[in-house]
Amino acid sequence: ETGVTQTPRHLVMGMTNKKSLKCEQHLGHNAMYWYKQSAKKPLELMFVYSLEERVENNSVPSRFSPECPNSSHLFLHLHTLQPEDSALYLCASSLTTGDTQYFGPGTRLTVL
């Protein structure tokens, strides 16, 4: 256990559904991240939050909408996704944005 939990672990959704991914960290960290991991590709950074403020958004389509209500929780809201969005979505946290990141187990998302 790394102290970072993610729910659900698996999600299957249609292209017209709305769903949310949840991440929670119990490490007292101030920075949280969303990554997308597809087969045979490097980890793709999606969003970075520091002290609940978004500090980086790497040209992610608007059908992905992050939310960070406090430094321990991070959400990724999903709306009208495409089949190519199927991937493992990983959440991570670090003490600050320059420190070692600790990852959750990920949510395996399948878009039909």
Add this chain to the structure above:
Amino acid sequence: GESVGLHLPTLSVQEGDNSIINCAYSNSASDYFIWYKQESGKGPQFIIDIRSNMDKRQGQRVTVLLNKTVKHLSLQIAATQPGDSAVYFCAENTQTGANNLFFGTGTRLTVIP
């Protein structure tokens, strides 16, 4: 942008042998490097890190070597065990931007019993 690459996408070793996983990085300003291990169905797990003022760091059964001259990083695993089978990622901290950690594609290590 910066790139972090791995020389080999797959590596198979016999149980009990030593494993060496290599990583090349391109940003000479990077000053911090991390190795992660990702087992099937799990998120990446921190293994060991090294700062650029060092060229070697040892952990439990693992050693990381840093050669700044050729911008090369390696992870050595001693007496490889079946539980070491996983994908290994290197990451470099380029000290640029809000998130300055860049990951390579990973090397899949398979341990043959």
